Amino acid sequence: MVAIVIAILMIVFIMVFLFSSLLGSQAGQTLKSEYRNLYAHNMLLSLLRTDTQCGVMSDVLKGAYFGGGKCDSTQFMADRLPSYISSILNATGHTDYDWFMEASPKNFQGTVLAFGNPVVKESLDSWDARTMITWEGYQLEVKIYVRTK
Amino acid sequence: MISVFQIFRALMGVIVFIFVITFFLRISDMYTATQIKGSKMEMVNAFDYVAMQTYTSGNPATFPGFGDFETLVYEPPKIKSDAGQHTLSVPVFFVPGRGEISMERRCLDFGWFKWCMVFAFPAKSKILFTPIENTNATRDLILEIVENLPGSLEYGFCNGADARTANKGEFLSYLASGAGVTYQPCETQLPEYCRLVTITASTDSSSNLTENHIIINPSTRLVSEENSSGGLESRPYHDWMDIAVFITGGVKALDYKKAVFSRELAASAGIMHERSVLVSQRIKECNIQPCLECSTPFPTPCGWTDYSGREHESGIYHDFISSLVSLKNAISSGNYHQLLEDTASKYNELKNQGCE
Amino acid sequence: MKSQASVTEYLVLVMMIVIIVLIAMLLIFGFQFFTVGSEQLKGRERMSLFLLESFISSTALNNLQYQKGSVFDDSKLTVASCEDLETLLGKGWFAEIMVLLDESVCYDQPAWKKNKCLRDLRKQASIVCTKQNYPFCNIWRFCEQNKGDRMIYRSIPVNVYRKMNNTLELGVITVGVQTGG
Numbered sequence: 001m002v003a004i005v006i007a008i009l010m011i012v013f014i015m016v017f018l019f020s021s022l023l024g025s026q027a028g029q030t031l032k033s034e035y036r037n038l039y040a041h042n043m044l045l046s047l048l049r050t051d052t053q054c055g056v057m058s059d060v061l062k063g064a065y066f067g068g069g070k071c072d073s074t075q076f077m078a079d080r081l082p083s084y085i086s087s088i089l090n091a092t093g094h095t096d097y098d099w100f101m102e103a104s105p106k107n108f109q110g111t112v113l114a115f116g117n118p119v120v121k122e123s124l125d126s127w128d129a130r131t132m133i134t135w136e137g138y139q140l141e142v143k144i145y146v147r148t149k
Numbered sequence: 150m151i152s153v154f155q156i157f158r159a160l161m162g163v164i165v166f167i168f169v170i171t172f173f174l175r176i177s178d179m180y181t182a183t184q185i186k187g188s189k190m191e192m193v194n195a196f197d198y199v200a201m202q203t204y205t206s207g208n209p210a211t212f213p214g215f216g217d218f219e220t221l222v223y224e225p226p227k228i229k230s231d232a233g234q235h236t237l238s239v240p241v242f243f244v245p246g247r248g249e250i251s252m253e254r255r256c257l258d259f260g261w262f263k264w265c266m267v268f269a270f271p272a273k274s275k276i277l278f279t280p281i282e283n284t285n286a287t288r289d290l291i292l293e294i295v296e297n298l299p300g301s302l303e304y305g306f307c308n309g310a311d312a313r314t315a316n317k318g319e320f321l322s323y324l325a326s327g328a329g330v331t332y333q334p335c336e337t338q339l340p341e342y343c344r345l346v347t348i349t350a351s352t353d354s355s356s357n358l359t360e361n362h363i364i365i366n367p368s369t370r371l372v373s374e375e376n377s378s379g380g381l382e383s384r385p386y387h388d389w390m391d392i393a394v395f396i397t398g399g400v401k402a403l404d405y406k407k408a409v410f411s412r413e414l415a416a417s418a419g420i421m422h423e424r425s426v427l428v429s430q431r432i433k434e435c436n437i438q439p440c441l442e443c444s445t446p447f448p449t450p451c452g453w454t455d456y457s458g459r460e461h462e463s464g465i466y467h468d469f470i471s472s473l474v475s476l477k478n479a480i481s482s483g484n485y486h487q488l489l490e491d492t493a494s495k496y497n498e499l500k501n502q503g504c505e
Numbered sequence: 506m507k508s509q510a511s512v513t514e515y516l517v518l519v520m521m522i523v524i525i526v527l528i529a530m531l532l533i534f535g536f537q538f539f540t541v542g543s544e545q546l547k548g549r550e551r552m553s554l555f556l557l558e559s560f561i562s563s564t565a566l567n568n569l570q571y572q573k574g575s576v577f578d579d580s581k582l583t584v585a586s587c588e589d590l591e592t593l594l595g596k597g598w599f600a601e602i603m604v605l606l607d608e609s610v611c612y613d614q615p616a617w618k619k620n621k622c623l624r625d626l627r628k629q630a631s632i633v634c635t636k637q638n639y640p641f642c643n644i645w646r647f648c649e650q651n652k653g654d655r656m657i658y659r660s661i662p663v664n665v666y667r668k669m670n671n672t673l674e675l676g677v678i679t680v681g682v683q684t685g686g
Contacts, residue, residue, distance in 0.1 A: 031550050042575055046662040051672040066549050087605045091677040092660035176609040198551055205558035344594040415563045423584035431669055
């Protein structure tokens with residue numbers, strides 16, 4: 001009888017403890033997702049505004065999609081974009097992040113330009129940021145997806 | 150026959166039972182009190198966090214409310230309650246109250262310097278105006294105040310015993326129509342979360358002061374409220390924000406706003422001054438030695454000056470730097486507002502000339 | 506003998522109950538301390554996020570041409586001091602802003618120039634800015650804390666506007682908040 005009572009008491013305490021820990025960890029998730037959203041948003045915004053040898057990155061992306069630009073925009077994006085993102089991830093201590101970026105037409109028919117690991121986009125635990133680039137009335141939606149490897 | 154061992158077992162059982170029950174009762178009592186206090190502090194922390202987010206993002210927010218606090222007062226920058234006190238992390242002008250609290254950010258923008266704060270009002274708040282001398286200047290003042298206050302409040306007029314409110318849009322439309330009504334001092338009982346603002350150049354109105362009632366005197370540029378000994382406590386105002394802050398929290402709130410504003414203005418002016426001297430010095434070097442890593446994007450009117458303050462070529466940077474020096478020197482005296490406007494216009498010139 | 510054994514057994518059982526009740530007491534108090542500790546940590550994490558957002562929107566440090574923020578002006582960063590920023594943003598933090606230099610500019614160079622290019626670039630990358638070496642520097646540090654202080658660090662990408670040649674470079678801001686532990 002005593003043993004049963006003791007066993008029940010211990011089970012109750014352990015359950016209360018675990019439940020409270022779970023509640024505590026839920027609150028932490030909100031802050032984590034705010035940080036991740038800020039990270040992805042700033043990564044996209046900063047990349048697109050950066051001046052490169054080929055011009056402003058958003059202009060290079062426009063050139064890769066619509067043609068034109070100071071140099072071979074498609075080749076530049078394919079070669080340099082991964083190294084820019086890699087240097088960001090290294091400098092921010094997030095070498096555990098994987099990424100995928102795509103530029104797709106918003107108000108017209110066209111192909112989708114994609115860079116990085118496409119699996120990231122389909123992943124349930126990825127987070128993303130998006131922005132719009134406009135050129136002569138055409139709107140290109142640029143999205144970046146990030147997840148932990 | 151009951152054995153000694155059975156008696157002993159019974160007694161031990163009772164003693165252990167009393168011990169366990171006493172222990173659990175004490176623990177649950179202590180735990181409940183701590184938890185209630187903890188959850189109240191958590192609410193205050195959550196309020197602080199929503200204020201921080203509103204401050205940095207500029208997006209309006211709603212805080213669900215403070216629930217059952219026995220006491221809750223705001224003495225900027227601290228919230229004092231029965232759960233303890235907490236210093237808010239950003240400048241907030243807060244009217245305590247039950248129910249939902251609306252939060253909106255408002256800023257004063259001088260081009261090179263921007264100062265923001267968060268207004269936090271209970272969602273049911275009202276502001277009533279009684280413009281005794283109903284002139285165009287008074288209506289312009291009311292327009293400026295209401296345009297910059299949150300849209301979640303109701304605004305209206307109080308004329309003697311008649312008090313009516315409307316939402317911000319309707320109120321502003323009515324104000325713009327310029328209806329020429331003569332106003333009597335407000336005599337109506339103010340509802341909860343209502344502030345009365347009497348605008349008059351007459352000093353006689355002070356006798357009508359009650360709680361939640363302030364007076365604006367546009368001719369002396371003073372805002373006043375009743376102090377604890379029944380007299381009048383006044384402060385000068387310089388812009389719509391001073392009046393709006395006074396409406397929320399009176400003398401203490403306005404004193405706090407002025408202290409934080411001038412402290413942050415001094416720090417920002419220091420950075421801007423040093424930076425302008427540095428940039429104008431480098432412009433000079435660019436002009437002399439174009440092989441340095443700068444593409445001389447600066448038009449000639451920008452000018453430059455060196456660290457000892459010697460002017461080598463007059464220009465807009467020099468004018469801007471001089472205005473910043475005058476401002477920095479005047480901040481501690483409190484008479485800097487005209488100089489601040491001056492720096493704003495000089496900075497605008499810098500931008501227009503392509504120097505920024 | 507048998508009754509002595511029963512008494513002993515009973516006493517042992519009673520002692521076990523008392524010990525379990527004491528363990529329960531320790532568990533509850535321990536949990537309280539854990540809750541208070543985790544609340545404090547949550548507060549520090551909120552503060553680190555708030556500081557990041559304050560930095561990227563501060564008119565004192567950002568270039569005002571870019572309304573969306575996150576563009577630091579290198580001339581403002583060079584002259585700002587820890588005291589100035591503590592007045593604007595409070596105390597108990599550390600910040601570092603660093604420009605990410607593009608090493609790929611060296612890859613296009615001929616082999617004999619490439620290594621020198623990389624060496625010069627890496628040397629410049631580690632130069633902390635002062636008024637004297639401006640604009641040939643890449644790192645700005647504010648309110649460096651003691652190495653023993655426990656900190657929560659957060660980093661995000663930003664841009665740095667190079668005032669003297671009117672270009673926007675890619676950079677990173679790292680903010681550290683003391684945990685008070």
